Amino acid sequence: MEDIKNLFQGADWKAEKHVPVIDAPDTAKKGEFFNVTATVGKEIAHPNKTEHHIAWIELYFHPQGEKFPYQIARAEFLSHGASIQGPDTSSVYTHHEVTLSFKTDKPGVIFASSYCNIHGLWQNNKEVKIA
């Protein structure tokens, strides 16, 4: 049986430009907001062209011991150079990076997924402890 989880690819982000990289503290303070940045192409730049770009990044938090994750953000990157003159003519490009803040009382794992318009779905995760 086909399963959507099989469509998500993962790899070492230092060698694969599609993997979303999650920058967040290893340990956050209980109940205090902290910043999370997710970027695609941190080590090896991903193209940002009309015909080839990152369309979105989603972030989830799965608290330790809970069954279900919480979606904490979704960023859509909507400008990739297209204009009435054609592809890559506008000079307006959204960079595929998002920073948000959230808080939690529980440790857990932040999951990121990203979507390249021609290379599909990618994933990564980062554990966050609570002090």
Ligand SMILES: [Fe+2]
């Ligand atoms: Fe790509």
